[in-house]
Amino acid sequence: MSRIDPHSFADDAQPRVRRLDLDVDLDFDRRVLSGEAVLTLAGAGEGPLDLDTKGLAIRTVATEGGTAVPFELADEEPILGRRLRLTLPSGTRRVAIRYETSPEAVALQWLDPAQTAGGAHPFLYSQCQAIHARTLIPLQDTPAIRVTYGAALTVPDPLSAVMSAGPAGDRPGPRPGTRTFLFEMPQPIPSYLFALAAGRLAARDLSPRARVHAEPEVVETAAREFAGVEEMIRTAERLFGPYPWERYDLLVLPPSFPYGGMENPRMTFLTPTVITGDRSLVDVVAHELAHSWTGNLVTNATMEHFWLNEGATTWAERRILEALHGEETAVLSWAIGETALKLAFERFGVDSPLTKLRTDLKGVDPDDAFSSIPYEKGSRFFALLERAAGRERFDRFVGDYIDRFRFTSITSEAFLAFLDERLPGLSASVRAGEWLSATGMPSNAPVFRSTRLEELTGLAARFADGTRPDPAAVARWTPSETLVYLQHVPRPLPGAACAGLESLFGFLGQGNHELLVEGLTIAAASDWEPAFVRIRDVLLSVGRMKYLRPLFKALGGHPRTRALAREIYAAARPRYHALSRRVVESTLAAYPT
Numbered sequence: 001m002s003r004i005d006p007h008s009f010a011d012d013a014q015p016r017v018r019r020l021d022l023d024v025d026l027d028f029d030r031r032v033l034s035g036e037a038v039l040t041l042a043g044a045g046e047g048p049l050d051l052d053t054k055g056l057a058i059r060t061v062a063t064e065g066g067t068a069v070p071f072e073l074a075d076e077e078p079i080l081g082r083r084l085r086l087t088l089p090s091g092t093r094r095v096a097i098r099y100e101t102s103p104e105a106v107a108l109q110w111l112d113p114a115q116t117a118g119g120a121h122p123f124l125y126s127q128c129q130a131i132h133a134r135t136l137i138p139l140q141d142t143p144a145i146r147v148t149y150g151a152a153l154t155v156p157d158p159l160s161a162v163m164s165a166g167p168a169g170d171r172p173g174p175r176p177g178t179r180t181f182l183f184e185m186p187q188p189i190p191s192y193l194f195a196l197a198a199g200r201l202a203a204r205d206l207s208p209r210a211r212v213h214a215e216p217e218v219v220e221t222a223a224r225e226f227a228g229v230e231e232m233i234r235t236a237e238r239l240f241g242p243y244p245w246e247r248y249d250l251l252v253l254p255p256s257f258p259y260g261g262m263e264n265p266r267m268t269f270l271t272p273t274v275i276t277g278d279r280s281l282v283d284v285v286a287h288e289l290a291h292s293w294t295g296n297l298v299t300n301a302t303m304e305h306f307w308l309n310e311g312a313t314t315w316a317e318r319r320i321l322e323a324l325h326g327e328e329t330a331v332l333s334w335a336i337g338e339t340a341l342k343l344a345f346e347r348f349g350v351d352s353p354l355t356k357l358r359t360d361l362k363g364v365d366p367d368d369a370f371s372s373i374p375y376e377k378g379s380r381f382f383a384l385l386e387r388a389a390g391r392e393r394f395d396r397f398v399g400d401y402i403d404r405f406r407f408t409s410i411t412s413e414a415f416l417a418f419l420d421e422r423l424p425g426l427s428a429s430v431r432a433g434e435w436l437s438a439t440g441m442p443s444n445a446p447v448f449r450s451t452r453l454e455e456l457t458g459l460a461a462r463f464a465d466g467t468r469p470d471p472a473a474v475a476r477w478t479p480s481e482t483l484v485y486l487q488h489v490p491r492p493l494p495g496a497a498c499a500g501l502e503s504l505f506g507f508l509g510q511g512n513h514e515l516l517v518e519g520l521t522i523a524a525a526s527d528w529e530p531a532f533v534r535i536r537d538v539l540l541s542v543g544r545m546k547y548l549r550p551l552f553k554a555l556g557g558h559p560r561t562r563a564l565a566r567e568i569y570a571a572a573r574p575r576y577h578a579l580s581r582r583v584v585e586s587t588l589a590a591y592p593t
């Protein structure tokens with residue numbers, strides 16, 4: 001036997017699942033999914049088939065013909081969960097597993113009506129990355145294996161269900177007061193891209209192939225915010241080839257969603273914090289859209305090669321932004337990424353093995369390894385390759401890479417081999433081995449500069465000697481310019497300086513969460529009391545990990561702010577996603593005692 005992924009029980013010597021047919025009931029009262037998963041194998045199988053499960057109660061397993069299949073759930077392993085071993089009778093093509101999820105399933109967040117914009121109906125959404133699909137479905141939960149799927153989701157009236165798949169109609173449910181929504185996903189996906197949501201939903205078309213879904217209270221604002229998405233898709237197509245998933249829909253979730261966006265194919269899941277009214281945070285959409293090629297089409301074989309997904313996508317995102325808004329915008333985006341990278345190196349330490357691109361995650365929970373490093377160090381490696389090869393040649397290489405590996409899952413080593421084949425000598429000339437296997441940042445990392453960036457960082461550096469930007473100029477700054485400036489302002493600050501920043505930027509009243517949270521982070525680190533109410537508001541309403549981590553970390557500097565942080569977390573915890581809780585708890589645990 002050989003395991004193909006340190007985070008899965010999937011075994012190379014066993015049959016591969018090729019298709020999944022799911023028929024489940026979404027029980028909002030008990031907070032469980034129950035029903036049946038039918039797995040179709042790539043060929044007739046026999047003997048052991050190991051599947052990943054976590055928290056699933058397995059009721060029965062049977063072949064297509066109804067023969068009971070012996071099964072055994074192994075003991076729980078801390079990161080992986082429980083191996084479900086089926087013993088398939090000779091000639092098995094399909095097995096049906098009747099099962100139920102646990103109310104604690106990490107992949108699912110069940111929201112009370114009070115946590116939604118409408119306030120009247122519950123809401124459910126899934127987040128399977130990195131290895132949480134196994135809390136939802138018994139399957140080979142590794143990105144090395146792809147499946148197509150069909151699904152029937154039964155929800156109580158008046159809710160509706162959506163999936164990262166093609167809608168295939170709906171019908172009255174098996175019980176009065178329920179409705180069953182049908183889906184078909186013809187393109188094979190890795191398990192972490194399986195996604196569903198259910199709630200009171202409305203939709204608006206953005207173009208013939210793009211639509212935004214959200215709660216009815218939010219959908220009009222969302223449609224205005226994302227009106228430019230078709231132009232973005234066309235720009236991405238000019239760079240990376242025809243859009244391969246037919247539709248590009250967006251789902252705006254309630255604010256507890258732990259990520260900015262999740263690139264579920266055909267339907268990106270988004271935090272509502274990207275809705276600012278001025279379209280200034282649509283770079284999150286550029287990122288998720290870019291995943292349609294890098295990540296979803298060409299996928300990392302395991303989480304040890306996550307930089308292939310995120311580094312390529314962050315580089316692609318900035319190419320889309322550059323094509324849409326010019327080089328200056330892209331440089332500011334690289335600069336904002338540089339700050340995130342610096343914080344990630346501080347968090348792990350530059351010598352940590354988690355600062356390598358190609359990681360060794362045996363015994364490591366991928367959620368603990370998650371950071372900006374695969375995104376920002378990875379994208380810098382791509383940018384270095386682009387500069388060394390020249391843009392035209394590198395763009396041709398990227399096109400060939402996407403064509404060669406579409407609908408497959410690859411390793412870092414396979415990427416390098418392909419690079420050597422298509423652009424011989426390039427990987428050696430940029431010391432690719434060091435980029436992949438060494439900790440910290442290689443000395444030949446590309447630098448992104450512009451006059452505007454130097455002005456802003458120079459101005460921020462002179463903050464300490466009392467230099468302040470001219471208020472009339474500040475009023476004309478773009479949100480990215482303001483963010484770069486604020487990120488470079490030193491901290492902690494005296495109270496008077498915090499008040500000065502507030503009068504210049506009005507960050508307490510900001511609707512743009514990037515600026516709001518950066519301002520609040522400065523205030524938190526400075527123990528500046530006038531911001532406490534707003535800090536509490538934000539932390540009680542938003543579950544996006546990108547904001548929780550720095551804000552809770554900044555509250556760790558003073559006894560008074562530490563007490564505030566603990567008090568806020570006690571109140572916010574029930575509203576946070578399980579992933580967000582882990583981030584906050586590890587941040588609070590690092591506070592000085």
Ligand SMILES: [Zn+2]
Pocket residue numbers: 263287291309310313
């Ligand atoms: Zn991404």
